[in-house]
Amino acid sequence: MNIYVTLDYELFFGARSGSVDKCIIEPTEALLKIVDPYNIKFVCFVDAGYLVQLERQKDQFLELQNDYNKVTQQIRYLADNGHGIELHVHPHWEDSYYDGRQWVFNTSRYKLSCFNQEEILDIVTRYNNVLKRVLGKAPVAYRAGGWSAQPFTPIKKALEKNNVFIDSTVYPNGYYNSANQVFNFRGVLQYKTEYNFSEDITKEDIHGSFKEIPISSFKLSPFFFWKFLIIKILKQKQHQSYGDGFALGMDKKEALRLLTLPSYSVVSIDGYKAKLLDKSFDKYIRKTSNSGNFVIIGHPKAFTPYSLKKITSFIEKRSSEHKFVIYQG
Numbered sequence: 001m002n003i004y005v006t007l008d009y010e011l012f013f014g015a016r017s018g019s020v021d022k023c024i025i026e027p028t029e030a031l032l033k034i035v036d037p038y039n040i041k042f043v044c045f046v047d048a049g050y051l052v053q054l055e056r057q058k059d060q061f062l063e064l065q066n067d068y069n070k071v072t073q074q075i076r077y078l079a080d081n082g083h084g085i086e087l088h089v090h091p092h093w094e095d096s097y098y099d100g101r102q103w104v105f106n107t108s109r110y111k112l113s114c115f116n117q118e119e120i121l122d123i124v125t126r127y128n129n130v131l132k133r134v135l136g137k138a139p140v141a142y143r144a145g146g147w148s149a150q151p152f153t154p155i156k157k158a159l160e161k162n163n164v165f166i167d168s169t170v171y172p173n174g175y176y177n178s179a180n181q182v183f184n185f186r187g188v189l190q191y192k193t194e195y196n197f198s199e200d201i202t203k204e205d206i207h208g209s210f211k212e213i214p215i216s217s218f219k220l221s222p223f224f225f226w227k228f229l230i231i232k233i234l235k236q237k238q239h240q241s242y243g244d245g246f247a248l249g250m251d252k253k254e255a256l257r258l259l260t261l262p263s264y265s266v267v268s269i270d271g272y273k274a275k276l277l278d279k280s281f282d283k284y285i286r287k288t289s290n291s292g293n294f295v296i297i298g299h300p301k302a303f304t305p306y307s308l309k310k311i312t313s314f315i316e317k318r319s320s321e322h323k324f325v326i327y328q329g
Contacts, residue, residue, distance in 0.1 A: 001285060001322045004213070004295040005040070005269070005311075006168065007031075008088055008143065009075070010047035011245060012301060017103040018245020020067040025074055027242040027300035031269075034312050040324040043084035045143040045168075046075055048127035049093030055130065057098050064098060072134050079135050084326035087131060087164060090145035091115060091123050107248060110180040111148040112155055124158035140329030141166040141213075146181040147174065152201045156210065166327050168295060170201055171215040173264035178251035188214060191284065193292035213327070215295045216267040218280040225258045228272050238309075241271060243301030269298030274307035277314045294322075 009024060011017040028044070035042060054068040079085045091114070095106035112120050132138050142164050149155060149169040159165070172192065174185040187202040193216075198208035231239050257263065265273065267280045277296070284294050298311075315324075 001281075001288070001290055002293045002325045003318065003322050004168075004293060004325060004327070005035070005042040006143075006215070006295060006297050007042060007044045007269075008047070008297065008299045009044040010088065010090065010299065010301070011050065011103070012243060012247050013090070013092065013105050013107060014246035014248050016245045017105070018243045018301060020070055022242055022244040023301035025070055027303040028074060028078075030242070030303065030308055031298075031300070031311070034308065034315065035324075038315055038319045038324075040315060040319065041082045041084065041326050042324075043086055043141075043326050044075060044078060045086045045088035045141075046131060047088050047090055047093075047145070048130050049090050049123075051130045051134065052126055053093050053096065053098070061098060061100065076135060079137070082326075084141070085131060085135055085139060086141040086143065086168075086327060087124075087128055087139040088143050088145060089124060089127055092145075094123065107180050110146060111182060112144065113148065113151060113182075117154045117157065120154050121158045121161060124155070125162055128162045128164065138162070139164060141168055141327040143167070144169040147171070147176070147183045147185075148181050149201055150183055153199050156199065160209075163329075165209060166211050166213060166329070167197075167201060168213045168215060168327070170212055171217040171264070171266045171297075173217055173219070174266070175264070176251075176254055178254055180248060180251075185214075190217070191287040191292075193284075193288060193294070213293055213295060215297050216280060216284060216293075217264045218267055218276055218283075219262060220265050220276075221262055222259050229259075231272055238306040239272060239304050241301065242303050243299075245301065266297045267295070269296060269307050269311050270302035271304050271307050274304075274310035277310055278317070281314070281318070 011023050058064040058068045075085050091112050092107045092110045170185045172188040172190045195204040196208040197210050198205040
């Protein structure tokens with residue numbers, strides 16, 4: 001089994017972004033300490049819109065210059081040491097800015113589908129180019145911010161022009177519908193771990209020029225989310241995240257759905273969800289006859305002592321029998 005450890009490398013987008021050190025630099029370094037002894041490489045889907053905004057405003061604010069230096073130095077180090085650096089697009093950066101004290105977010109255009117075809121091409125190209133400038137090489141894979149990659153056709157044209165032909169946004173049976181995020185992956189077979197597609201990321205097309213490598217997913221009962229709420233309320237140290245910002249609030253309708261009905265979630269390093277790593281991997285092994293891909297997602301800002309302990313244990317168990325890989329163009 002090929003195992004991808006993938007990170008959405010980004011700040012928070014709620015009322016407080018959090019600091020670069022706590023949300024990005026320190027938790028990523030903590031993961032490096034775990035994987036380095038095993039020579040395991042992970043993938044960072046870098047929020048390139050953040051880099052674009054840092055470049056735009058860093059000459060005005062010394063703190064942004066410092067943040068830009070920290071982030072670019074870390075991703076250069078990661079790339080130089082064999083880790084993957086790929087394209088992550090949160091287009092709300094187009095409407096957001098630093099006011100001298102904090103980032104002010106306008107998430108009314110959180111999805112690329114909020115923009116027209118010409119604007120999407122411009123955004124994807126500028127965001128792709130900032131990674132090329134920083135790293136000296138182009139990304140080969142893409143992940144949509146907030147999993148909102150539908151409709152794909154206008155995004156497809158922009159990715160084609162930038163020679164990006166791998167997507168890793170989909171997670172089988174995933175669904176969410178709110179003012180900010182919209183995605184519906186219910187048409188993707190649970191244990192289909194790779195397929196070609198053309199216009200629709202949920203429909204296989206053996207002649208399609210794009211490859212989907214889905215994030216692995218797992219069916220959860222409402223009980224899991226009730227327990228998650230209790231853990232949040234108790235504020236135990238082992239479940240406190242590195243990140244010092246606030247996430248976008250969850251849509252009330254969607255929160256109620258999670259608390260009352262079974263649902264599917266990504267296999268994740270984040271917080272309490274890391275509890276499911278071993279169980280979900282074992283199920284993928286059985287269902288795929290020990291072949292294909294197992295894609296884990298994480299957000300450094302959401303790492304906790306508990307979740308890092310779980311990913312450490314997972315790596316210790318799996319590193320000798322399975323291959324940890326990055327995306328290859």
